[in-house]
Amino acid sequence: MTLTPDKPKAKARKLSMKERYSALTRDLDWDPSYVPADEMFPYTTFEGIKIHDWSKWEDPFRLTVDAYTKYQAEKDRRLYAVLDGFAQSQGHLSLTDASYLNAMKLFLQGVSPLEYQAHRNFAYLSRHLNGPGPRFASLCQSLDEIRHAQTEIHTLSNYNKYYSGFHSYLHMHDRVWYLSVPKSFFDDALSAGPFEFLIAIGFSFEYLLTNLLFVPFMSGASFNGDLPTMTFGFSAQSDESRHMTLGLEAIKFLLEQDPDNVPIVQHWIDKWFWRGYRVTALVAQMLDYMLPRKVMSWKEAFELYFEQQMLGGLFQDLAYYGIKPPRDVGKAIQEKEHLSHQAYWILYQFSHAAAFTTSVPSDETLDWLEEQYPDTFPTYRALWDKEKKNVANGGRHFVRGLPQLCQVCQIPMGFTEADSPFTICQRSVVFEGERYNFCSDGCQNIFEHEPVKFRQAWLPVHQIYQGNCGGADLGDVMQWYGMQPGDGGEYLGSPDHQNWLRWHAQADHSELGED
Amino acid sequence: MTVQFELRTQVIEPQRKTFQHLVDRYGDRPASRYEEGTIDLQATANYHFRPLWGPELDIYSPDYSLLKLADPYSYVDPRGFYYAPYVTSRADLHESFAATLGYLEKRGLFDRLPEAWRALFAEVVLPVRHYEAAAQMVSSHAARFGWGTTITQCAAYAAFDRIGNAQLLSRAGISFGGGTADSLADAKVRWLEDDALQPLRRLTEETLVERDWGLGMVRLDVTDQVLYQLLYTHLDDAAITGGAGSYSLVSQHLSGWFADQRRWFDALYKAWVADPEHGADNLATLRRTVADALAAADTALRPLAAKADELVGAGCAAALDQAVAATRTHFADLGITTEES
Ligand SMILES: [Fe+2]
Ligand SMILES: [Fe+2]
Ligand SMILES: [Zn+2]
Numbered sequence: 062m063t064l065t066p067d068k069p070k071a072k073a074r075k076l077s078m079k080e081r082y083s084a085l086t087r088d089l090d091w092d093p094s095y096v097p098a099d100e101m102f103p104y105t106t107f108e109g110i111k112i113h114d115w116s117k118w119e120d121p122f123r124l125t126v127d128a129y130t131k132y133q134a135e136k137d138r139r140l141y142a143v144l145d146g147f148a149q150s151q152g153h154l155s156l157t158d159a160s161y162l163n164a165m166k167l168f169l170q171g172v173s174p175l176e177y178q179a180h181r182n183f184a185y186l187s188r189h190l191n192g193p194g195p196r197f198a199s200l201c202q203s204l205d206e207i208r209h210a211q212t213e214i215h216t217l218s219n220y221n222k223y224y225s226g227f228h229s230y231l232h233m234h235d236r237v238w239y240l241s242v243p244k245s246f247f248d249d250a251l252s253a254g255p256f257e258f259l260i261a262i263g264f265s266f267e268y269l270l271t272n273l274l275f276v277p278f279m280s281g282a283s284f285n286g287d288l289p290t291m292t293f294g295f296s297a298q299s300d301e302s303r304h305m306t307l308g309l310e311a312i313k314f315l316l317e318q319d320p321d322n323v324p325i326v327q328h329w330i331d332k333w334f335w336r337g338y339r340v341t342a343l344v345a346q347m348l349d350y351m352l353p354r355k356v357m358s359w360k361e362a363f364e365l366y367f368e369q370q371m372l373g374g375l376f377q378d379l380a381y382y383g384i385k386p387p388r389d390v391g392k393a394i395q396e397k398e399h400l401s402h403q404a405y406w407i408l409y410q411f412s413h414a415a416a417f418t419t420s421v422p423s424d425e426t427l428d429w430l431e432e433q434y435p436d437t438f439p440t441y442r443a444l445w446d447k448e449k450k451n452v453a454n455g456g457r458h459f460v461r462g463l464p465q466l467c468q469v470c471q472i473p474m475g476f477t478e479a480d481s482p483f484t485i486c487q488r489s490v491v492f493e494g495e496r497y498n499f500c501s502d503g504c505q506n507i508f509e510h511e512p513v514k515f516r517q518a519w520l521p522v523h524q525i526y527q528g529n530c531g532g533a534d535l536g537d538v539m540q541w542y543g544m545q546p547g548d549g550g551e552y553l554g555s556p557d558h559q560n561w562l563r564w565h566a567q568a569d570h571s572e573l574g575e576d
Numbered sequence: 577m578t579v580q581f582e583l584r585t586q587v588i589e590p591q592r593k594t595f596q597h598l599v600d601r602y603g604d605r606p607a608s609r610y611e612e613g614t615i616d617l618q619a620t621a622n623y624h625f626r627p628l629w630g631p632e633l634d635i636y637s638p639d640y641s642l643l644k645l646a647d648p649y650s651y652v653d654p655r656g657f658y659y660a661p662y663v664t665s666r667a668d669l670h671e672s673f674a675a676t677l678g679y680l681e682k683r684g685l686f687d688r689l690p691e692a693w694r695a696l697f698a699e700v701v702l703p704v705r706h707y708e709a710a711a712q713m714v715s716s717h718a719a720r721f722g723w724g725t726t727i728t729q730c731a732a733y734a735a736f737d738r739i740g741n742a743q744l745l746s747r748a749g750i751s752f753g754g755g756t757a758d759s760l761a762d763a764k765v766r767w768l769e770d771d772a773l774q775p776l777r778r779l780t781e782e783t784l785v786e787r788d789w790g791l792g793m794v795r796l797d798v799t800d801q802v803l804y805q806l807l808y809t810h811l812d813d814a815a816i817t818g819g820a821g822s823y824s825l826v827s828q829h830l831s832g833w834f835a836d837q838r839r840w841f842d843a844l845y846k847a848w849v850a851d852p853e854h855g856a857d858n859l860a861t862l863r864r865t866v867a868d869a870l871a872a873a874d875t876a877l878r879p880l881a882a883k884a885d886e887l888v889g890a891g892c893a894a895a896l897d898q899a900v901a902a903t904r905t906h907f908a909d910l911g912i913t914t915e916e917s
Pocket of ligand 3 (some may be wrong): 339468472504
């Protein structure tokens with residue numbers, strides 16, 4: 062420390078933000094010379110995608126590790142403070158109704174495990190993509206996704222202490238019939254190559270459909286007094302906007318690299334739109350039926366977030382690359398006034414085998430639905446009027462048999478023809494002597510592209526018939542699913558409902574007592 | 577407001593203390609956030625499809641490594657890191673590094689480094705940022721292919737740590753280069769071309785292509801142990817006696833990080849060796865892998881140590897002998913004995 066500083070050298074040009082970011086991220090990369098490149102990156106050729114220049118990847122955001130950890134630590138500090146406060150003050154009692162939590166049960170069982178899967182596979186991309194730019198972006202997303210999985214679990218953990226249906230969400234995700242819908246979706250993405258995963262999850266899930274898959278749960282929370290979930294949603298927002306820009310950059314990058322990539326990407330868009338859209342059936346019924354206080358109808362959400370924003374915006378831009386809107390988008394539009402009603406009707410009839418409860422919609426809800434769906438709901442309302450009579454006569458409707466499932470999306474085959482909304486749609490294909498069933502042309506198309514992949518699907522109903530699910534009768538299967546009494550079936554009179562009434566009655570009495 | 581107040585003071589008995597899988601594992605007690613956010617998160621059954629990129633194994637499988645645990649959750653991270661405490665701890669690390677860097681810049685301390693130490697930093701230490709970047713990739717591979725969330729979570733955070741270390745060195749390099757990327761550019765050429773660094777680069781590339789995530793991590797860790805002792809412990813001491821205090825101020829952040837890295841990794845070695853079902857096989861695999869990796873690290877780091885000695889004459893060759901011996905002893909203490917080659 063005895064030396065004096067050198068005379069300041071000729072003023073060197075300082076780094077711009079972009080150069081600095083590049084120096085801290087992609088400049089860390091080098092071309093290996095002691096091992097062959099295809100051994101270094103073994104997974105990026107088999108899909109047929111051609112990348113000529115990885116350096117053309119435009120960084121979708123510029124966050125270095127120091128900024129990332131600082132920003133995220135601050136967000137988590139605030140989020141966990143809200144969770145702790147809510148738990149200490151018995152905040153769950155200020156929800157609109159205990160039945161609201163059915164939406165959150167579905168979320169924890171069906172969505173949180175997907176966040177975890179995204180975490181693992183973005184880690185795969187952060188190793189196995191050749192370009193250092195997308196590797197670093199994927200690394201950040203991998204971390205974000207374990208954050209989402211964990212903060213969701215921690216957010217909903219408090220409800221698990223007081224309400225049914227949450228307790229075995231992981232076990233159920235890998236076993237229960239309706240959860241096989243989101244699980245097979247993500248397993249499909251993880252078992253695809255890295256480029257397909259980028260389009261399936263990075264683009265399709267995180268950009269194209271995120272406002273239909275994720276946002277409705279968060280809005281539902283804010284409308285129904287669920288402060289923790291709402292806070293989680295807000296604190297995930299800045300992560301999600303990074304994910305959206307990553308997805309958009311990914312698709313542009315692939316399309317710009319080589320014209321031969323265009324048809325491959327187009328097929329993935331077609332496939333993953335339909336895959337994702339089928340998963341949104343669960344969201345559609347949640348929005349229209351499960352929320353005691355409604356946010357917007359499925360139809361409205363679909364028109365705003367998909368038709369206007371995506372078809373009217375995004376796909377206009379993608380047309381420049383020769384990309385067309387997803388193949389089966391017309392069918393999705395045709396059935397937007399039916400999807401939620403059909404999906405809820407299926408879940409209503411099978412909820413004795415589910416870890417959430419259902420009930421005949423209240424008159425208020427029925428009126429609201431009729432306002433939202435003036436053209437189609439009268440028909441569905443007739444169904445509910447009939448069911449109300451069944452209930453009054455002590456004959457609430459549950460289907461005792463097992464439904465046939467679509468080989469691709471795994472939803473029971475209860476959807477109707479898109480252009481003839483009261484005829485059940487059934488498609489089938491024979492492949493190597495075996496017949497496979499589909500709920501729609503969209504699902505059939507997906508199968509026909511990859512029959513060898515989709516014949517492997519773990520179909521819950523087949524598995525029950527094959528004796529792989531604990532036994533032959535419903536009780537055995539429910540036990541194997543990890544169901545506990547009160548998890549499923551009818552909401553009215555369920556343990557959650559009874560507790561809710563009791564807790565509120567106690568509160569009211571104490572209030573009276575004080576006056 | 578009265579109703580609100582009453583609701584809040586009312587005693588409501590919870591129906592359960594935590595999720596069922598934690599009750600099954602730990603008994604009927606409340607679980608920590610680490611446990612709720614970690615244990616059993618990875619699917620272990622009923623995968624729908626075999627990977628198109630490798631149909632031999634399932635999406636997740638214990639067979640992506642020779643190193644196995646009968647129950648992956650017999651291992652837990654001794655630091656209890658889930659995302660929130662992890663990023664909080666790293667925000668602190670980078671903040672304290674930024675404070676150091678601010679101090680070094682304010683006092684012009686990089687410029688005051690003795691010439692020999694300037695050369696050492698530019699030619700030997702800065703190029704190691706590329707090694708750190710590769711360490712991210714090796715760790716990310718483990719984060720994807722590992723079996724069980726307690727392990728993969730540690731690997732995922734380690735991956736982020738390594739790119740963080742690379743950035744920490746790079747930021748020091750930018751400061752050192754007077755706010756430019758010149759010294760980084762120079763260091764990259766050295767990483768690619770200098771004879772003294774080629775054996776380390778070769779070893780790094782060979783570690784990167786190891787498909788077995790467990791063996792990849794062990795090889796990396798063995799090299800880490802030797803390299804960190806040499807660069808951030810031995811040279812740290814030498815810097816202080818050599819009037820290069822600013823080198824020591826930088827290197828303390830890396831040696832501090834490495835102590836944290838040891839905590840989860842050493843616990844994992846113990847779990848591998850102690851496993852009731854796979855312990856003996858793991859031990860055999862570890863002994864073989866550690867012995868190989870230690871010999872490889874010794875060879876790879878020889879020219880780097882010689883170069884450091886050429887520049888600052890700090891007894892690095894002898895320090896390398898010592899670091900190799902200390903690493904061997906460290907493994908022996910974990911029950912993983914290796915023959916001296
Ligand atoms: Fe997420
Ligand atoms: Fe996301
Ligand atoms: Zn289908």
